[in-house]
Amino acid sequence: MSRAGFLLLVGLLGGNTLSGCAAFQSRPKICPVHGEQMSTVRGFAPATDVHVDPGEEYLDFSIASNSDKRYPNAVPWYFLTDKTKEWSRAIKVVVCRKCEADQNTAYEQYLKKRGIE
Numbered sequence: 001m002s003r004a005g006f007l008l009l010v011g012l013l014g015g016n017t018l019s020g021c022a023a024f025q026s027r028p029k030i031c032p033v034h035g036e037q038m039s040t041v042r043g044f045a046p047a048t049d050v051h052v053d054p055g056e057e058y059l060d061f062s063i064a065s066n067s068d069k070r071y072p073n074a075v076p077w078y079f080l081t082d083k084t085k086e087w088s089r090a091i092k093v094v095v096c097r098k099c100e101a102d103q104n105t106a107y108e109q110y111l112k113k114r115g116i117e
């Protein structure tokens with residue numbers, strides 16, 4: 001499933017449609033890679049009329065590290081905790097702290113290796 005598809009699914013599950021389904025809500029959310037309990041984080045994504053792309057270094061890192069498979073539940077690159085003029089669309093994402101920490105470490109090492117600080 002693509003990252004965009006994953007986020008859409010999270011959005012649908014977070015809505016009121018399924019709020020009456022206690023059995024579904026109590027299902028543990030475990031990262032399939034790390035076996036860690038995942039948590040929901042609220043923040044902001046770019047407004048629908050704002051076009052954003054990840055930086056070139058991040059794209060290169062993503063491909064080189066196979067990050068979608070190794071860190072599938074890291075915080076998405078376009079996610080911000082603070083609202084700005086462009087990042088004005090409130091979203092919730094389900095993240096694995098281990099995916100996020102491991103991806104951050106790998107990205108820092110990748111940039112260092114390439115001489116980018």
Ligand SMILES: [Zn+2]
Nearest residue numbers: 031034096099
């Ligand atoms: Zn994980």
